[in-house]
Amino acid sequence: MHELAKTILSVKDLTVNLDGRGIISGLSFELHEGEMLAIIGPNGAGKTVLLRTLLHMLPYQGEIRWMEGARIGYVPQRVAADRQLPLSANDLLNAKARFLKLSEADIGRATSLTNLTPELLNANMGVLSGGQFQKVLIAVALLGQPNVILFDEPTASLDELTEERVYELLHRLKEESGITVVLVSHDLSVVYRYATMVLCIGKGKPCFGPPKEVLTPEALEALYSAPPKYYQHLADHHGL
Amino acid sequence: MSWLTHTSAGYSIALALLFAVAAGLVGSFGLMKRMLLAGDVVSHLALPGFGLAFLLKINPLIGAATTLFLGTLLIWQLQKKTGLATENVIGVVFAAALGIGAAITPSDDLIEALFGKNHATSLFGFLLGALAVVFIIASIWKLRDRLVLTLFSPEVATATGVNVNRVNLYFLLLFSLTILVGLRFMGALLAGSLIILPAAIGRRLANNKMSHFLIASSVASAISVGIGLLLNAVVPKFGPGPSIVMIAALLFGISLSKGVRRVGV
Numbered sequence A: 001m002h003e004l005a006k007t008i009l010s011v012k013d014l015t016v017n018l019d020g021r022g023i024i025s026g027l028s029f030e031l032h033e034g035e036m037l038a039i040i041g042p043n044g045a046g047k048t049v050l051l052r053t054l055l056h057m058l059p060y061q062g063e064i065r066w067m068e069g070a071r072i073g074y075v076p077q078r079v080a081a082d083r084q085l086p087l088s089a090n091d092l093l094n095a096k097a098r099f100l101k102l103s104e105a106d107i108g109r110a111t112s113l114t115n116l117t118p119e120l121l122n123a124n125m126g127v128l129s130g131g132q133f134q135k136v137l138i139a140v141a142l143l144g145q146p147n148v149i150l151f152d153e154p155t156a157s158l159d160e161l162t163e164e165r166v167y168e169l170l171h172r173l174k175e176e177s178g179i180t181v182v183l184v185s186h187d188l189s190v191v192y193r194y195a196t197m198v199l200c201i202g203k204g205k206p207c208f209g210p211p212k213e214v215l216t217p218e219a220l221e222a223l224y225s226a227p228p229k230y231y232q233h234l235a236d237h238h239g240l
Numbered sequence B: 001m002s003w004l005t006h007t008s009a010g011y012s013i014a015l016a017l018l019f020a021v022a023a024g025l026v027g028s029f030g031l032m033k034r035m036l037l038a039g040d041v042v043s044h045l046a047l048p049g050f051g052l053a054f055l056l057k058i059n060p061l062i063g064a065a066t067t068l069f070l071g072t073l074l075i076w077q078l079q080k081k082t083g084l085a086t087e088n089v090i091g092v093v094f095a096a097a098l099g100i101g102a103a104i105t106p107s108d109d110l111i112e113a114l115f116g117k118n119h120a121t122s123l124f125g126f127l128l129g130a131l132a133v134v135f136i137i138a139s140i141w142k143l144r145d146r147l148v149l150t151l152f153s154p155e156v157a158t159a160t161g162v163n164v165n166r167v168n169l170y171f172l173l174l175f176s177l178t179i180l181v182g183l184r185f186m187g188a189l190l191a192g193s194l195i196i197l198p199a200a201i202g203r204r205l206a207n208n209k210m211s212h213f214l215i216a217s218s219v220a221s222a223i224s225v226g227i228g229l230l231l232n233a234v235v236p237k238f239g240p241g242p243s244i245v246m247i248a249a250l251l252f253g254i255s256l257s258k259g260v261r262r263v264g265v
Helices: A047-054 A089-100 A104-113 A118-122 A130-142 A160-177 A188-194 A217-224 A231-237 B009-032 B036-056 B060-082 B086-104 B107-115 B123-152 B154-160 B164-190 B193-205 B210-234 B240-255
Strands: A007-018 A021-032 A036-040 A061-066 A072-075 A148-152 A180-184 A197-200 A207-209
Touching (some): A007 A047, A021 A047, A021 A061, A036 A188, A047 A180, A072 B154, A089 A104, A089 A130, A104 A130, A118 A130, A160 A180, A160 A188, B009 B123, B009 B193, B009 B210, B036 B086, B060 B086, B154 B164, B164 B193, B164 B240, B193 B240
Parallel strands (some): A036 A197, A072 A148, A148 A180
Antiparallel strands (some): A007 A021
C-alpha cells in the first residue's frame, strides 16, 4: 500500500515542550492515504498533545507536513462547551456548513452516514446519550468530506455495544471512502482489529509500524510498565 | 432634573435600548464561552481610564476606552503566552485595574464612574453609540459560525480552518466595545451585569435552538433596560444602572419558575 498510496502526513523529528517539560521528543513517522493509524501509550504520554500539535495548535520543533488538499475532520475526546447549552446538533452542523460554504445535501450526507434522525438533530445536545453525542461529533467531523479524520479516544465514555458500533462505522468509512484515520485508543483489541499502523509514545523511544511487528509483549511491557494481559489471547485470535 | 424630562432623554433611551440588544447577543456567546464573569471584570478595566480622564480633564469615555482596549489586548496576549484560562488572566488584570483606578480617581467622581449617572446624550453621542452597536451586532452575526465552532471545541474549529486565536481576540474586543457603550449610564461596576443577567435569563427560557437563546437574551436585555429606565424616572435616586440591574435580576427570578425542559429523543 505504501508504494502506491500518497503520503498524506509526514512528521520529522517532532519535539514538543510544554511549560518547560518535554512531552514529545524526536518523533518521526509517515502516514499514507487510506491507512488507519492507532496512537497508543499510557495516560499522560502526550497522545492528545500530538493530535493538537498535528493541527498546529501547539508550538513545536521539527516538521509537520500535510499533503496539499488534505481536509481534516476532528473528533475530540471531550468538548469545551457545556453540553446543557441551548445548542442542537443542527446548530453545530449549520455553523460548519456555512463556514465552509457547504450545501444542505452535504449536511444530509454526513447525517445519513451516522444515522442521525431529524429528532436527534433538533434535540438539545444535553439530552443526547453518550453514543448519540458521539455520532453528532462524528457527523460534524465528516461534514465537508474530509480525507483524513483524527479521533481522540472516541469511545472513552461509551458502553461496549456503542463502542463497537462506533468502530464499525469508522471501519466502514475507511473501507468505503478510503478515508485516512488517526485514532488515539487505549483499547488494544481495537488496535489489533482495525489499525493498519501503530505509533506508540510514552517512556523511551517511540515505535512505529504494523501492529504485529510493533506490538510485541516486550514492547508493550516497556510502554505501559506492566505485562500485557491480553496479548496472548489476541495473538491467538488473529493468528499472529 | 429627571431622566425623562431632559431634552435629549430620547437619545439616551434609544441608545440604552440598542446597547441592551448588543449586550444580550454578546452575553449569549459569553455564556456559551464560559466567560460571563469576564463581563463584570472587563468593565473594571475602564476605571483607571476614568481616573486619568478626570485628572486630565478630558472626556471620561476617551480615557475609559483607552484603558479598556489596552487591558483587553493585554488579557489576550497573557492568555496566548501563558496558556492560562481567560478567567485567570482577566482576574489578574482586573485586580490591578481596580487598584489603580480607585487610587487615581478623585473620590467625588468615583461613585459616578462605578455606578453610572443620568447623562444627557447629544445627537453626535447618540449616532456614535448607535454606530458602535450596529457594528457589534453585525460583527457578532458575521462571526457567529466561527464562535460556535470555537466555543464547542477549539480543535474542531481549527481542523475546520477557523483561526481560533483571532476569533478569541475579535470576541474580546466586541465584548469590551459593548461594555464601553454601556459605561455611560451603567457605570464600570454594573456595565458587565447587563451582559451576564439577560444571557442567564435567555438560557433559562430557550430550549434547543441557539437562535431562540440569542433572541430571548436580547429581548430580556431590552425589557430590563426599558422597565429599568422607567423605574429610574419614577425613583431618580436609584440611578439608571442600579434600576436596570434590579429589573434584570427580577426577570431572572421569574425565569426560574420555568421548569427545565427535557426533550425526548
